[in-house]
Amino acid sequence: MNKTINQKAWYFVIPVFVLVAFNAAIPLMTVVNYSFQETFGNNVFAWEGTRWFKQILLSERFHASLGRQFAFTFIILLIQIPLGIAIALTMPKKGWGVPVCLILMSMPLLIPWNVVGAMWNIFALPDIGFLGHSLNAMGFDYNFTQQPGDAWLTTILMDVWHWTSLVVLLSYAGLNSIQPAYYQAAEIDGASRWATFRYIELPKMKKVLTLAILLRFMDSFMIYTEPFVLTGGGPGNTTAFLSIDLVKMALGQFDLGPAAAMSLIYFFIVLLVCWVFYNLMMKNEAQS
Amino acid sequence: MFTKLYAATWGEVGKAKEKGFFDFDLFSWMAWTWQTAAFFIFIALCITVMLIWEKKVPGGSPRKGILGLDTTRGDRLFVSLLGSAFIHLAWLGLVGSLLWIASIICVAYFIVVFKYV
Numbered sequence: 368m369n370k371t372i373n374q375k376a377w378y379f380v381i382p383v384f385v386l387v388a389f390n391a392a393i394p395l396m397t398v399v400n401y402s403f404q405e406t407f408g409n410n411v412f413a414w415e416g417t418r419w420f421k422q423i424l425l426s427e428r429f430h431a432s433l434g435r436q437f438a439f440t441f442i443i444l445l446i447q448i449p450l451g452i453a454i455a456l457t458m459p460k461k462g463w464g465v466p467v468c469l470i471l472m473s474m475p476l477l478i479p480w481n482v483v484g485a486m487w488n489i490f491a492l493p494d495i496g497f498l499g500h501s502l503n504a505m506g507f508d509y510n511f512t513q514q515p516g517d518a519w520l521t522t523i524l525m526d527v528w529h530w531t532s533l534v535v536l537l538s539y540a541g542l543n544s545i546q547p548a549y550y551q552a553a554e555i556d557g558a559s560r561w562a563t564f565r566y567i568e569l570p571k572m573k574k575v576l577t578l579a580i581l582l583r584f585m586d587s588f589m590i591y592t593e594p595f596v597l598t599g600g601g602p603g604n605t606t607a608f609l610s611i612d613l614v615k616m617a618l619g620q621f622d623l624g625p626a627a628a629m630s631l632i633y634f635f636i637v638l639l640v641c642w643v644f645y646n647l648m649m650k651n652e653a654q655s
Numbered sequence: 656m657f658t659k660l661y662a663a664t665w666g667e668v669g670k671a672k673e674k675g676f677f678d679f680d681l682f683s684w685m686a687w688t689w690q691t692a693a694f695f696i697f698i699a700l701c702i703t704v705m706l707i708w709e710k711k712v713p714g715g716s717p718r719k720g721i722l723g724l725d726t727t728r729g730d731r732l733f734v735s736l737l738g739s740a741f742i743h744l745a746w747l748g749l750v751g752s753l754l755w756i757a758s759i760i761c762v763a764y765f766i767v768v769f770k771y772v
Contacts, residue, residue, distance in 0.1 A: 393685070396695060400686040412686045417747055417754060424748035635740050642737065646724050653725070 402627035419628035429629060431604070432612040439519075439608060440587045443526045447583055448576070450527070451534025456564070458539055469539075472532040484596025487525040491597075511598065515605035518598045522606055525593055530586065534579045541575035542568060574651045581644040588637065609633055698736075705732060720772040728769075735761075735768045 402419055404412040423429050458468045475483070493499035493510045502509040511521040545568065553563045591610035594600065600607035600615065607615065613633065617626035705728060709715065715727030726734070739761040746757035 396691075397685045399694070400688060400691045403688060403691060404686055406686070410684060410686075412688075414688060414690075420744065421747050421751060424744060632744065635737065635744070638737055639741070642733070649725065 398627045398630055400627075401623050402631055403624075405624050408621070415624060419625045420632070423625055423629045423632060428604075428612070429632075432607055432609050435605075435607070436588060436609040439523070439526075439590070440584060442523055443530070443587050444580060444583055446523070446527050447531045447534050448580060451531050451579065452538050452572070452576075454531070454535045455538035455542055456568070458535070460543070469536070472535050474532075475529050476532050476536075478529070480592035481596050483525060483529050484593040487521065487528075487593075488597050491521045513602050515602055518602060518606050522594050522597060525597060526587060526590070529593070530583060533582065537575040537579045538572055541572035545571045574648070577644065577648050577651055581641075581648070584640060584644070585637070588640070701732060701736075705729065722772055724772070726772055731769050731772055734772055735765045738764055738768065 403415060403417070405415050406412045454472075458472075459465055478486075488496075490496045491499045491511050493503055493512070499509055499511070508514075509517050511517040549567050549571075550563065553567055558566070589610060590608055591614070594606050594608060595611055595614075598606045600611040604612075613626055613629055616622050616629065708728065715729060717725060717727045720726050724730075742761050742764060743754065743757045746754060746760075750756075
């Protein structure tokens with residue numbers, strides 16, 4: 368029997384196409400247009416060529432915020448991934464503990480970013496906040512609004528509190544998908560706890576962990592709201608990560624041209640990292 | 656809405672200009688220039704060429720390239736375009752002038768990627 372060829376289903380794609388055009392393609396094109404021009408508002412533009420790109424690439428301010436961004440992302444990955452795996456390993460596999468742990472773990476994930484920022488801001492205030500006041504009462508000189516080190520510590524703590532659960536839930540799902548036969552075989556061979564983890568659990572979790580690292584990398588690399596509410600990028604510029612610096616440049620100073628150039632460079636870095644992780648995931652997929 | 660538009664060079668900033676044929680209110684806020692328009696037309700052309708290529712030789716000619724990655728034509732186009740962006744940025748940051756040399760390097764890079772990656 369001849370199959371009738373009917374490609375009319377493609378018309379169903381049109382709404383998505385229009386949506387993507389309006390919320391992604393057209394704004395992105397406008398950013399590209401802005402990045403080559405100078406404007407003082409009122410739709411007056413003047414051609415500047417590649418000047419903004421050169422300026423951003425050579426600007427110490429951009430290097431500093433990019434450095435801070437990579438440092439922040441690296442530190443939180445270094446904490447959250449091992450911590451997440453460790454928590455997932457200690458979580459119960461059956462019984463009433465499972466739903467309790469899962470719900471407790473997913474709570475921080477459900478809280479909106481600005482609420483997390485506000486919570487931690489109040490929690491860490493040196494005079495009235497529980498954390499800040501207690502630390503000072505114990506004799507630590509802690510003030511996240513004035514000391515850069517404390518601001519960093521608080522921002523990292525906040526991110527760890529907010530997002531470690533994601534790594535935990537992903538790792539837990541990965542652990543649960545391991546067949547009991549593997550553990551039985553390990554027990555018969557007399558494998559130590561470490562060997563079981565290293566040669567059974569970790570390889571089996573590879574896929575979800577790649578995903579966890581990608582998600583955590585992207586979210587922390589594009590972090591804006593939480594540090595904005597917590598520290599506002601301060602004290603000084605010490606916690607002004609890329610997004611915060613970008614918004615300061617675009618909306619605070621109304622330097623639309625340089626800000627557009629900076630966001631394009633930012634976008635290219637994100638694209639590159641995404642591509643690397645995508646290929647890693649595809650490789651994992653091909654192996655299993 | 657905007658009966659008068661303003662010119663796009665420093666010498667003419669602030670001088671009113673007659674509304675041209677292509678100055679639609681619909682997208683005059685997008686601040687188009689012919690250079691950026693040419694860039695996006697180039698991207699659109701690339702995608703069109705890929706479409707035609709796919710019609711002629713279906714399947715995307717997948718292979719394992721020198722990076723050890725399974726790539727199709729679409730992957731190669733992506734790698735070429737993203738790589739070109741970084742080549743141009745690196746040139747701007749390190750050399751600063753004569754950007755067209757970077758563009759020539761990119762053409763070579765395109766060919767290498769499409770042949771070997």
